[in-house]
Amino acid sequence: MRLPRLFRTTPFRLTLLILILFASAASAFLAYIYVATAGEATRRTDQEITREMHSLVAAYDRAGVDAVNQSLIERAASERPFLYLLMTKGQKRISGSIEESPVEKFTGAPAWTSFSVTDQDAQGHTVKHPARGLQQQLRGGQILFVGADVGEDQAYVDRITRALQGAAALVVVLGLGIGVLVSRNVTRSMVGLTDVVDAVRNGDLGARAQVRGTRDEFDELAAGINEMLDRLERSMAGHRHAGDAIAHDLRSPLTRLRARLEVAYLDVEAGKGDPTQALAQALEDTDGVLKTFGAVLSIARLQAAGAAPDPVLFDPSELAANISELYEPLCEDKGIDFAAELSKDLQARGNREFLAQALANILDNAVKYTPSGGAIMLRVRRRSSGEIEFSVTDTGPGVPDGDRERVVQRFVRLENSRNEPGAGLGLSLVAAVAEAHGGRLELAEGPGKVGELGPGLRVALVLPRPT
């Protein structure tokens, strides 16, 4: 049989253990109280009986049975009389306040006994009182019994015993109760987390633990789990999308490549046609596929690492100056007006090589889409927030507002640019580089429409303020 979940939890087991320890300590404590109170009452009664016995024995020793009888008569009038019985050697009653001795088998040695006496209370009901007594043989052979009604003492002892039992019960019940409460509380927190883990195990990556805002360790754990799942989900989504995208973007060039080779093969087999051109084209296609593949790998590695490797402090304007030096002649050749506006004395932190590549990709795109007669402006500046911004503004056709989000995704190229060369990975890689630096990629409209030109595109790679 399986225990209910509550009783299987670690907090409940711990509570039980603590309860057992606590109950043991409480028992010892209660036992001491019992000995110190109830035991004391019994001892006091026994002492009184012994003292009375001694005084009667002393009277007997002085003047025999008569002295004892005399003492008994005197004592009968006192407020709390003892119970007396004086007997012959053969245990026949001589005198006393009770009829017969409660001691059953008397051997001659002093003997203690507990018994009960019948009495009548104020209402005339017969009640039994507990009593204790001592019986011992006198020097002349007679037997003397002295007893005492311990009814009041016993009631006191009983009260204490009952109180102690109650206290013990209270300890156990309260302990269990607290245990259940603590367990329920802890378990409820844990159950939330366990449910999330179960859901994730069953494939629901969207499951999230509830953060209750108590800022305790469970909240911290829940927040940690959520963050971990966020990252996992993003990464999984990235991989899934990458899978689709790779299939999409590699399949078409591979299909083209295959077709080209097949046609060339058939032509050569039929003895017509020159395979050289087909082979050259096939090589070019292969290079295209490999480039796409390389870009996918770079993006995947950046995303998997989560952070740019080997970050250093550097001057972003110097990096931009080097890249613009590389691209300026290309722009000039294409009849594009290139300008760079680079703020001085800036510092950024990052991987120079990845950032240079990202900037090169942005410029590649700008050059590709800006027609002759257009302009490209590269700018590096510090935003008022302290972030470092690299921006490239062109006067190309731009990207419609609704599509801007999409072009950053892997492989996406807008339909009307499908026939342009390039794997369509440029901006995705830039976005991956930006994210790996804790920054972001922003797309906005360029300078607007002027005649044939525009409205243009403004691409900004924003790096966080260096720390």
Next chain:
Amino acid sequence: MRILIVEDDLEAAEAMERGLTEAGNVCTRAADGEEGLAAARDGEFDVMIVDRMMPKMNGVQLIETLRREGDQTPVLFLSALGEVGDRVAGLQAGGDDYLVKPYAFAELIARVEALARRRETGSVQTLLRVGELEMDLIGRTVHRQGKEIDLQPREFQLLEFMMRHAGQSVTRTMLLEKVWEYHFDPQTNVIDVHISRLRSKIDKGFDRPMLQTVRGAGYRLDA
């Protein structure tokens, strides 16, 4: 040239050997790191082409061992690992150049030739001379047929590299790596534009062009 190829992919090694042999080299092959180490200790080579990931002893261990033993033969690493860190690790181990797989064969040949050539020019030169072209590395001046040619700093570096590798094919990737120190492939023909600018400066107005375009490979500066 005598070339040692240490590569565990037999098909790739065979293709490499055939291509390099056709280009007029003598090749020796080793199929793993240990075999490569033995071959390198036994023979004299002008260049070693070493795959980074191999059974028994990987390329980095192999080159580290050889360098410790005082072997200074130029090494070209081949690797499927192309990230910055991988490349740096390869060069730190004692590699002289690093080529990421897959590569165009023209790229491989150009780099092997560049490595072998580098070894020949041991002493420090202050003046480079290729045919009619003269470059003064201290004065930062260039003359052709005694006529001074005015170059931008980057054009100067570009020409210096071409002159140091005169007569050899130099690929666009090599130029981007060695002159600009960028290790990525731009999607656009940025290098071509720089070369054509340089060409217009050193060849325009002269009877014979020196800066040649090599189809499928890159460029070559002929004397």
